[in-house]
Amino acid sequence: MTAQAKLDKGEARCPDAPSTQEIIAKDSVAAPSWVRCESYEFLGDEDISTDRYYDPEFEKKEYENLWTRTWQFACREEHIPDVGDYYVYDIGRKSFLITRVEENEIRAYYNACLHRGTKLRASGTDGCAHEFKCPFHGWTWNLDGSLQFAQNGWDFPHVKAEEFELPQAKVQVLAGFVFINMDHNAPPMEQYLGNEFMSHLNAWKLEDRYIHCHVSKVIPANWKLTMEAFMEAYHVIETHPQVAPSN
Template sequence: MNVQTGKMQPGEARHPDISTQDIIARDRKKAPEWVASESYEYLGSEDIDTTRYTSAQYMQEEFQRLWTRTWQFACREEHIPEVGDYYVYDIGPYSFIVTRVGEDEIRAYFNACLHRGTKLRASGTEGAASEFKCSFHGWSWNIDGTNKSMLCPWDFPHADPQEYSLPEAQVQTLGGFVWINMDPDAPSLEDYLGPQALAHIKAWKLEDRYIACHVTKPIPSNWKLNIEAFMEAYHVPDTHPQVSPTNADVNSQYDTYGDHVNRFISTLGVVSPEHAGKYSEQDVLDMFTVGDSSIVTDKPQVPEGQTARQMMADMFRTMFEKAANTDLSAMSDSEILDCFSYTIFPNTFLFPGISLPMVYRFRPNPKNHRESLYEVLFLRPRPKDGSYVETAEPVHLTAEQSFCDAEGMDPGFGGILDQDTDNLFLQQEGVEASAKPGLTLGDYQEIRIRHFEKAVDKYMAMEPKIPNWKALQRK
C-alpha cells in the first residue's frame, strides 16, 4: 500500500474476508509447509491478445516453438510396469512410443519408421513388445531403439543400420509420472520446475497412487482457453452456484513458482464470501451429506461450537481410509479436504489432495485450432497392504456426451465438469466475434492465466526448434 495516498498498489488487493491461510491455520491437524506458504508476484495488468486463441497459424508455430521445448506428462509408470511395455503419447503432429527397456530405464522414441515414415504403433495404443516393426515394409527396431532389420538390406548400402537407431526424446520420472521433452538441450525436469515446486511434488508421494478413473473428451475451444478455464475459482459463484456456498471460491489463494508452475488453494467446508451470513455451519455440512451423490451415508449434526469444516475433515479421513484400505493419519485436514491445483506448463494440472485427487491434461487438435482434448484422471492411494489394483482404461466421450456418462465418474463432479466445459464453446465464439482484441484479467484471482500466457510468450519469442533425427539418436 502507498503510505502517502493510502491506496493499494497493483496486485495487493485481496478479498476482505478471512484468508485461505487463516482458514487452514485453524484446522486441528496442521498443514505441512507446502500448504502453509504463499508465493504471489504481480505480473502486470495489460490485456492478453486474443490472436493466440483464434489463429490457426499461431497454433502451428506453437508446435515448432513451444511443444518441442517443454516437459510434458506422457504416461504413468503403471502404464509400462514391465520391460517391453509401451504407451503411445501424441502431442499435435508429434507421436512417441514410451517404453520400458530396463527395470529402471524408460525411453521415448519418435513414433515413425526411418524408411518411409509409417507410424510404428497406432495412436492411443499400449501393450507389450519385443520389437517395433513397421507394418508397411517390415523394417524393425529392438526395444532399446537399435535397428534390428531392414528388408532387402542389399538395396540400402547408403543406410548403415548402426546409424538408424530410433531418435529419442529426453525422459525423466517424477511422482510416478513419465515426462518427456523433445529438446536434447532442454534443462532437466528438476531445473524446469524449480526448487519450490519440486519439493512440493516430492512431498505428495504421487508415486504411491494409481489411476482409478480416466476420462477423455474433445472440447470445442483452443487448448489454451480450455486449460485457462480451470485456473481460477473466480468463476465458481456463477458457473457452479450449487457448490459456491461451501467453498471459499473468490477468496482462494494463488501462487506462482518460476516460469513453469503455478497453483491455487481453494478451501472447502466454509461459507463463500459471496454468501456471508446466508448459511449456518449445519447448512454447509448438509450440502455435503444430503443428496443422491453424497459420499456420507448418515446425516450428522454440527454440535455447538464446532465447525462443518472440522467435522468434514474427520468424516472424510475415516471414509477415505476405509474405501482405499490406506492410512491417512499423517495427512493434514487441509490435504484431506481442500482443492489444490498445480499447473505444470504447458498442459498438465496436478491435484494432490485426497478429496479431489486428480490430474488434468490438455492437448491441441493439430487439425483444428478451435478444438482440444481434455483428460481427467483420478489418482487414488494404493492399498496399504500392497494388494494389486487395476489401472483404469480410458473412457472416451464424444463432444456431445456428458461427463456423467463416463463409468467411474461421480455424477455430482461430472455435472461440475459439464458446467465448466459448456462455457468454452461460447468463449471460443466470443473471442472471435468480439470488437475488443484482448482479455482483461484480475490482478490476483487470474494471475495463473497471466503467468501461463507469459510462459507462452517466452517460448513463442524463440526460433523454431525442429526435431533433428540425427541429433536425437543415442550415441
C-alpha cells in the same frame, strides 16, 4: 458494483473474509511448511491479443518455441509396468512411443519409421512388444531402439544399422509421472519446476498412487482456452456452487 478502495495493482483481496493462510495459521496442529508458503506474483492486467486462440501462425510458433522445448506429461508409470510395454503419446504433429525397455528404464522413441515415416504404432494405442515392426514395408527395430531388420536390405547398401537407431526424446519420471522433452539441452525437471513446486509434489507422494479410472474427452476449443477454464476458480461460485459450500 461495490465501491473499491484505491489499491495498488495486485493488492485486491476479498474484504470480508480471512485469507487461506490466516485460516491455516489458526489450526491447532501446525501445518507443514509447504502448505504455508506463498508465491503470489502480479502478472499484469493488460488485455491479451485474441489471435493466440485461433491464428495458425501463433500455433506454429507454439510448436517451434513451446512444445518442442518444454517438459510435458506423457503417461503414468503404471501405463507401462512391464518391460516391452509401450504407450503412444501424441503432441501436435509429433508422436512418441513411451516404452519400458528395462525394469528401470523408460525411453521415448519418435513414433516414425526411419524408412518413410510411417507410424510404428497407431495413435491412441498401447500394448506390449518385443520389437517395433513398421506396418508398411516391415523394417523392424528392437526394444532397445537398434535396427533389427530392413526388408530387402541388399537394396539399401547406404543404410548402416548404427545410424538407424530410433531417435529418442529426453525422459524423466517424477512421482510416477513420465515426462518427455524433445530438447536434449533442457534442464532437469527439478530445476525447471523449482524448489517450491518440488516441495508440494514430494509432499503428496503421488508415486504411491495409481490410476483407478481415466476419463478423456476431445474438446473443440483451443488448448489454452480449455486449460484456463480448468485453472481458474473464479467460475466455481456461479457454475459449480455445489462444490463451494463455504460461499
